[in-house]
Amino acid sequence: MQDNETAVQPVTQGAHRRLFRRARQLYEDAAPMLIKELRGYFRSKKFLITLSLMLLAYAVIFFIAVFSTFLSQDTVDLARVGTAGFEVLTVCNMVVVFVILPAFGAMSIIREKKEQTIDVLLTTVISPAQIVWGKFVTILTYAFVFFAASFPLVVISYMLGGITISNIIFEYACLMIMAVMLIMMSICISSATPNIVSAIASTYIVSGLLSILGFGAVFGAFRFARHGSMFDTDVLKEITRSFIVFFNAAVIPFLAYILIFAFFFTMAVNTLKSFSDNKTTSFKKLYVFFAFVFGLSYMVNAINELAGVSAYWWWYTRDTFNLYFGYLAAVAAITTFFSFFIITKEVLLSQHMHFRTEEIRKASFFRYIFQPGILPNVYFCIMMHLVMIAFLVVLPISGIILAIDHLSAFFVTLTVTIIAPLFFIALYMMFTLLLKGLILRRILAGVAALLIILGPLVFAVIFPAFTTDSDYRRHASPLTLYFLSPVCNYIAAYSRMYHDYDIEYFSKPVMGIDVFILFAIAYISAAVILLIWNIKKAEKLNYEYDEYIRGQLQ
Amino acid sequence: MNMIEVKNLTKDFNGFAAVDNISFSVEEGGIFGFIGPNGAGKTTTIRMLATILDPTSGTAVVGGNCIVNEPHEVRKVLGYMPDYYGVYDGITVREYLDFFCHIYGMNSKTRLKTINDVMELTDLGKLEDKLVSTLSKGMKQRLCLAKTLLHDPKVLILDEPAAGLDPRARIEMRYLMKELKELGKTIFLSSHILTELEDICDSVGIIEKGRLVASGRISEIKAQLCGTVIYTIKTIEDSARAKSVIDAIQAVASCELQDDDGTVNVRMKDETCSINCVLKELIAADINVVEVKQVQSNLEDIFMQITKGEVA
Known part of the structure; x- marks a missing residue:
């Protein structure tokens, strides 16, 4: 877990040995913190009380569920009784995952800060990454203990029947995956917040949001995949389709989990580091890879839609799955954006670490970010989109009725204004990050800045233009589907599942023409102003920066 | 190092x-x-x-x-x-x-x-x-x-x-x-x-x-702070006369009567000045010296002298 972990391994060393060494290293990194925390916690009264109350609650809930199912039957079906018991245990374990474990995570670093023991730790040779990793493994161990404590009741369920070993393994695997995410998220919040109350509150707010928006989706996708639909023989006949389903149901959620974990881990570690520590992490390649995979997932779905016929299949045969994928898309979009944000920041910082004094470093850092603007553009864009969201108040004119009758309209508007620009910002950051040549970077950054500003407008233009009643076009234009299909899938699935009617969700423009014209004027003006400002600012600051570097070299 | x-x-x-x-x-x-x-x-x-x-x-x-x-x-x-x-x-x-x-x-x-x-x-x-x-x-x-x-x-x-x-x-x-x-x-x-x-x-x-x-x-x-050495000289009587004698000595920066018990505080011009010349002059003037002590300023004195109790 040390940052400088790229030790060269002998070529002759077997892969299994390297794997073993790496696993051992991971344990060694966590060991000091793990041993200390376990000693402290397992000796405490708090642990005894928590575990006892939890077991008592499990037992009461389990037996109520089992007996109520038993008594409700005319003819005794033990399999149903066993299933009911197992389901209620899963819910109880989810309460542990969503309520108890985040609390441990939220307290982990903030308690060290409060007691100022974190200062003592940070002046030793332990790295922030080791601290975060140690805390994480410790709380994961608590999770194991809690799950293991519920296991005897699971065995009773199994003996009653109705569930299989694979059911049990699968449910526990899902719970552990959820636990991994939530623990890391709560540790991240704990390291970034100033006091215990805000740590706990923020953790529950974020875990609540994520459980609704993201984790539930991924959890559901796994569950769905397991129930076999994606391996259905009919589906397998359509190789492309089955690939897409598999890709979306299994590959993307899995990668999403790793990415979310890496994201929170990096954030937590960087928060604990002082400026003089190298803030770059070893997750950069991982971020780029996942950003690529998420981009690919959109491509795959867009191609699928562009193929025309598959669109029909996609919309109407995978309702449940689409529901999860819709959630997932939002998570993917947001994490991709933040991943790029982190990479950009890290690269900027690492490029300027050679400057010795803070003053020079700070000056050069700000000069650098005022290159054909990274941050100004982003801030501007965010502001513009806040304005756009404010414009949604205009929805009484063209939106609220649509939002009620056509729920999709609301979500599409939201996507057009938030998610799509996020992608453009990510794209923009990538340009500024990857291109070394100043001139080329300026041009491409300028283009990307235009895309950020004009992108949503392009959507807004194309979107109503294709909203005719023709059989295929009414679903949406191919370009909008490129970005919007997951969300639309969600809308479609949601409306059919819960309202039992089919919405012609793209049959009307989202915005009235008046709102659209306002947006158009606002966006074009903003784009022009931003570009002029950028060019002027960049010219001035680049000149100063070049002069400064020249001075340094002399 | x-x-x-x-x-x-x-x-x-x-x-x-x-x-x-x-x-x-x-x-x-x-x-x-x-x-x-x-x-x-x-x-x-x-x-x-x-x-x-x-x-x-x-x-x-x-x-x-x-x-x-x-x-x-x-x-x-x-x-x-x-x-x-x-x-x-x-x-x-x-x-x-x-x-x-x-x-x-x-x-x-x-x-x-x-x-x-x-x-x-x-x-x-x-x-x-x-x-x-x-x-x-x-x-x-x-x-x-x-x-x-x-x-x-x-x-x-x-x-x-x-x-x-x-x-x-x-x-x-x-x-x-x-x-x-x-x-x-x-x-x-x-x-x-x-x-x-x-x-x-x-x-x-x-x-x-x-x-x-x-x-x-x-x-x-x-x-650095004092720049000089301070001595207290106790005489049996006639401390005012002792003061006038000491005041006339070139190596002495200042001389003050401390209180009624015949003690005078003598501040030398610099560290190299010895108290011997003062004592010689006092003996020559027939003044009975019973105690000579170098005043040690401690860290507390230095701290109080340097700082004003203001925070940043």
């Missing part, structure tokens, strides 16, 4: 200069006392030296490593004890030390030996199975000091190590400091108890409002 070298160190918190361009050095094997009123910037300086805070500008070298560019290397040679710190619940003294040994990558055999040695040095042996949370303040201070010694650091940075201790614990802590000095450690400590610092420190730095107002050996600072 200097073990700590601070150059133009500055820490600015949103325009508020907590530490303002300070420079000083601490020799290898020396004890450096860092003193100043509350809010003067002592702890901020110490936190920068301990690599917890980043300087806004300037730098410092600790044990040959730069705190800005090589913080990880600094941490290897540094033992840091903060002014306030909590302890971990539910673990014993030995387990607490074991945790930090583990962090420093020691194997179980080395850990055992190191912990035993350190507990012996800090006299914690009897408490090894006591829960850390049940220790008294003095014992916790000892434990934290023991923790800082585990990896045998060259430099110890101790923020108020004697704060809140009872007189006995304070005296014991002072002996411990001297013992550590004999072991070759360079000690940088801050404290409000100036009499104790004077007893153990080779040199001091006085900080006020974020600026270093004096630094160096205590004797040098005294000389």
Whole structure:
């Protein structure tokens, strides 16, 4: 877990040995913190009380569920009784995952800060990454203990029947995956917040949001995949389709989990580091890879839609799955954006670490970010989109009725204004990050800045233009589907599942023409102003920066 | 050789200069006392030296490593004890030390030996199975000091190590400091108890409002401040005549009658001026001198003279 972990391994060393060494290293990194925390916690009264109350609650809930199912039957079906018991245990374990474990995570670093023991730790040779990793493994161990404590009741369920070993393994695997995410998220919040109350509150707010928006989706996708639909023989006949389903149901959620974990881990570690520590992490390649995979997932779905016929299949045969994928898309979009944000920041910082004094470093850092603007553009864009969201108040004119009758309209508007620009910002950051040549970077950054500003407008233009009643076009234009299909899938699935009617969700423009014209004027003006400002600012600051570097070299 | 070298160190918190361009050095094997009123910037300086805070500008070298560019290397040679710190619940003294040994990558055999040695040095042996949370303040201070010694650091940075201790614990802590000095450690400590610092420190730095107002050996600072030596001369009678005689001597900067008991305070022009010439003149004038004493200004006097009690 040390940052400088790229030790060269002998070529002759077997892969299994390297794997073993790496696993051992991971344990060694966590060991000091793990041993200390376990000693402290397992000796405490708090642990005894928590575990006892939890077991008592499990037992009461389990037996109520089992007996109520038993008594409700005319003819005794033990399999149903066993299933009911197992389901209620899963819910109880989810309460542990969503309520108890985040609390441990939220307290982990903030308690060290409060007691100022974190200062003592940070002046030793332990790295922030080791601290975060140690805390994480410790709380994961608590999770194991809690799950293991519920296991005897699971065995009773199994003996009653109705569930299989694979059911049990699968449910526990899902719970552990959820636990991994939530623990890391709560540790991240704990390291970034100033006091215990805000740590706990923020953790529950974020875990609540994520459980609704993201984790539930991924959890559901796994569950769905397991129930076999994606391996259905009919589906397998359509190789492309089955690939897409598999890709979306299994590959993307899995990668999403790793990415979310890496994201929170990096954030937590960087928060604990002082400026003089190298803030770059070893997750950069991982971020780029996942950003690529998420981009690919959109491509795959867009191609699928562009193929025309598959669109029909996609919309109407995978309702449940689409529901999860819709959630997932939002998570993917947001994490991709933040991943790029982190990479950009890290690269900027690492490029300027050679400057010795803070003053020079700070000056050069700000000069650098005022290159054909990274941050100004982003801030501007965010502001513009806040304005756009404010414009949604205009929805009484063209939106609220649509939002009620056509729920999709609301979500599409939201996507057009938030998610799509996020992608453009990510794209923009990538340009500024990857291109070394100043001139080329300026041009491409300028283009990307235009895309950020004009992108949503392009959507807004194309979107109503294709909203005719023709059989295929009414679903949406191919370009909008490129970005919007997951969300639309969600809308479609949601409306059919819960309202039992089919919405012609793209049959009307989202915005009235008046709102659209306002947006158009606002966006074009903003784009022009931003570009002029950028060019002027960049010219001035680049000149100063070049002069400064020249001075340094002399 | 200097073990700590601070150059133009500055820490600015949103325009508020907590530490303002300070420079000083601490020799290898020396004890450096860092003193100043509350809010003067002592702890901020110490936190920068301990690599917890980043300087806004300037730098410092600790044990040959730069705190800005090589913080990880600094941490290897540094033992840091903060002014306030909590302890971990539910673990014993030995387990607490074991945790930090583990962090420093020691194997179980080395850990055992190191912990035993350190507990012996800090006299914690009897408490090894006591829960850390049940220790008294003095014992916790000892434990934290023991923790800082585990990896045998060259430099110890101790923020108020004697704060809140009872007189006995304070005296014991002072002996411990001297013992550590004999072991070759360079000690940088801050404290409000100036009499104790004077007893153990080779040199001091006085900080006020974020600026270093004096630094160096205590004797040098005294000389800087007073510039002269002061004597009290007690006569049996006729102190007014004694004063007039002394006033006429060229080597004397000033002479004041202290009180009615015949004592006069004599301030020499510089350190090289001997009191002999004064005594000769008094004897020649037939004035009976019964006591001559050099006035020793202590660290407290110096501190009060230099600082104005203002915070940064």
